[in-house]
Amino acid sequence: MVQNxxxxxxAPQRIRFNEPIALKSGxxxxxxxxxxxxxxxxxxxxxxxxxxxxxxxxxHHVAGVYADDxxxxxxxxxxxxxxxxxxxxxxxxxxxNNLGGCYGSTGPLSVNPETGKRYGADFPMVTVEDWVAAHxxxxxxxxxxxxxxxxxxxxxxxxxxxxxxxYPDRIRHAMVIASAPKLSAQxxxxxxxxxxxxxxxxxxxxxxxxxxxxIPTHGLRLARMVGHITYLSDGQMGEKFGRQLRHGExxxxxxxxxxxxxxxxxxxxxxxxxxxxxxxxNTTKALDYFDPAYTYDGDLAAALARAKAKFFVASFSTDxxxxxxxxxxxxxxxxxxxxxxxxxxxxxDAGHDSFLLDDVHYHAVLRAYLENISV
Amino acid sequence: xxxxxxxxAIERExxxxxxxxxxxxxxxxxxDLGCGDGKLLRYLRESKGVFGYGVEIDHESVLxxxxxxxxxxxxxxxxGLSGFENQSFNHVIISQALQAMHATERILGEMLRVADxxxxxxxxxxxxxxxxxxxxGHMPVSENLPYEWxxxxxxxxxxxxxxxxxxxxxxxxxxxxxxxxxxxQAVTDDxxxxxxxxxxxxxxxx
Numbered sequence: 001m002v003q004n005x006x007x008x009x010x011a012p013q014r015i016r017f018n019e020p021i022a023l024k025s026g027x028x029x030x031x032x033x034x035x036x037x038x039x040x041x042x043x044x045x046x047x048x049x050x051x052x053x054x055x056x057x058x059x060h061h062v063a064g065v066y067a068d069d070x071x072x073x074x075x076x077x078x079x080x081x082x083x084x085x086x087x088x089x090x091x092x093x094x095x096x097n098n099l100g101g102c103y104g105s106t107g108p109l110s111v112n113p114e115t116g117k118r119y120g121a122d123f124p125m126v127t128v129e130d131w132v133a134a135h136x137x138x139x140x141x142x143x144x145x146x147x148x149x150x151x152x153x154x155x156x157x158x159x160x161x162x163x164x165x166x167y168p169d170r171i172r173h174a175m176v177i178a179s180a181p182k183l184s185a186q187x188x189x190x191x192x193x194x195x196x197x198x199x200x201x202x203x204x205x206x207x208x209x210x211x212x213x214x215i216p217t218h219g220l221r222l223a224r225m226v227g228h229i230t231y232l233s234d235g236q237m238g239e240k241f242g243r244q245l246r247h248g249e250x251x252x253x254x255x256x257x258x259x260x261x262x263x264x265x266x267x268x269x270x271x272x273x274x275x276x277x278x279x280x281x282n283t284t285k286a287l288d289y290f291d292p293a294y295t296y297d298g299d300l301a302a303a304l305a306r307a308k309a310k311f312f313v314a315s316f317s318t319d320x321x322x323x324x325x326x327x328x329x330x331x332x333x334x335x336x337x338x339x340x341x342x343x344x345x346x347x348x349d350a351g352h353d354s355f356l357l358d359d360v361h362y363h364a365v366l367r368a369y370l371e372n373i374s375v
Numbered sequence: 376x377x378x379x380x381x382x383x384a385i386e387r388e389x390x391x392x393x394x395x396x397x398x399x400x401x402x403x404x405x406x407d408l409g410c411g412d413g414k415l416l417r418y419l420r421e422s423k424g425v426f427g428y429g430v431e432i433d434h435e436s437v438l439x440x441x442x443x444x445x446x447x448x449x450x451x452x453x454x455g456l457s458g459f460e461n462q463s464f465n466h467v468i469i470s471q472a473l474q475a476m477h478a479t480e481r482i483l484g485e486m487l488r489v490a491d492x493x494x495x496x497x498x499x500x501x502x503x504x505x506x507x508x509x510x511x512g513h514m515p516v517s518e519n520l521p522y523e524w525x526x527x528x529x530x531x532x533x534x535x536x537x538x539x540x541x542x543x544x545x546x547x548x549x550x551x552x553x554x555x556x557x558x559x560q561a562v563t564d565d566x567x568x569x570x571x572x573x574x575x576x577x578x579x580x581x
Contacts, residue, residue, distance in 0.1 A: 312441075331448055335428065335448075335459070335460075335463070338404070340446050341428075341448070342440065343447065344437050344447075344449050346434075365437070365441055368438055368441040371442075372442075
């Protein structure tokens with residue numbers, strides 16, 4: 001893959017926070033590490049910092065590539081770089097692996113200082129609110145009082161939204177893409193199927209699989225397969241695979257007959273080879289629990305009353321996981337509060353995953369919005 | 376404004392903005408339906424300090440709004456304005472766009488639900504040069520109606536008289552009407568014949 005305008009070789013950093021953090025669940029962590037990457041330069045006014053929040057499987061490696069792993073490009077490299085819509089000549093861009101993640105930030109794979117063993121299932125459940133509280137510590141460390149913008153797709157968009165509620169004075173623009181103000185019953189149902197796949201894997205061992213030297217690969221694989229279906233559109237799957245047969249004819253067996261089966265198995269295998277099952281379980285629960293309106297009798301407009309940021313909201317026409325109507329809920333709650341918002345409903349055939357792609361119009365809209373952010 | 380020549384498209388747009396702005400008090404909350412690339416809202420923000428949102432369905436226009444730094448909501452208003460709260464705006468504007476929408480009655484009703492007053496501007500299809508074109512056997516094409524019949528975005532072809540009859544039927548109060556010929560001269564004598572551009576300030580009947 002040719003990478004134009006890339007930030008090039010990057011390296012992750014690690015920061016330790018020794019101050020305990022009280023989590024929304026009531027649990028506490030005595031301290032924690034976050035791994036992160038930065039691209040571009042923080043200006044002297046410290047007014048050009050942009051936080052990129054990741055979704056379920058993403059992490060801190062947003063852009064560029066590693067010197068010792070030259071095919072491992074950041075997950076949003078098409079967006080972030082010199083001359084790209086999120087232009088690193090203008091902005092200081094920060095990617096961070098969320099608390100509880102499995103790419104290096106403190107999480108279930110980390111060693112519990114109290115036991116000397118990996119946390120595994122004992123790692124406390126973390127929420128979107130907890131992630132944002134942890135991000136704020138990173139902002140403090142970086143000298144960023146106020147983000148020029150916080151941007152994210154899907155679950156990342158929820159973090160951008162949460163930033164406007166938890167730290168309304170520390171974020172000027174929230175860019176909430178392919179997201180929702182809370183999960184629907186159907187969204188939660190899909191998450192539950194994914195969790196049951198993991199929880200019922202004999203190798204799960206109540207979440208302490210690491211101590212048994214195994215990984216619940218089978219469950220993770222199934223979880224990813226069902227999740228992956230929700231990231232794509234029916235039309236796109238049909239276009240990509242249709243009813244193509246792997247062996248040219250029906251095999252009358254439960255091996256791969258149809259190409260789409262092969263594709264899903266491949267996606268499941270790939271994911272299970274690098275993602276931690278406990279992080280997956282926790283992250284899906286974080287999604288389920290996220291609901292800023294929960295303590296406002298379901299009134300999202302009331303929940304957003306404390307937000308001050310200007311918003312960019314975007315959805316994709318074929319996204320059925322977080323359909324455009326879910327973004328409109330956010331938009332109308334913002335209108336109620338007389339907040340600035342630009343809302344674009346992008347035509348795309350790629351379903352939920354559209355937010356990761358470099359569709360020309362989508363990127364033009366992002367570029368236009370980002371260009372108007374003063375730094 | 377008038378030099379005796381028909382207004383060009385750019386002049387007509389400026390003219391449209393100026394007439395509308397004259398009806399918008401400073402600092403108001405404004406909703407602009409079919410806002411295009413947001414130029415009117417930007418003009419109202421800069422000249423009147425309004426706080427406003429545009430509504431637009433066209434992708435390129437939405438991009439234009441974002442480039443212009445205008446708050447825009449990309450939705451299709453043919454289905455109404457559900458989501459917009461009652462009386463949440465001082466003025467709702469539909470400038471040179473009503474003729475391109477199907478759900479005329481619904482949109483007019485919705486406009487006066489979400490705002491205290493509506494401002495509507497549209498091209499009068501009964502203007503004398505349009506009548507002359509029809510009399511010659513052809514659909515009118517002019518600076519004001521710059522499309523051939525087979526490519527026009529307009530879907531509702533109506534006149535000042537038609538519009539006022541519909542307002543009567545819908546219980547909409549016409550609070551003010553201005554009509555101008557194609558050079559930008561105000562018209563008072565038989566506006567349905569002599570008016571090319573029509574502007575209305577509308578409210579609900581008390």
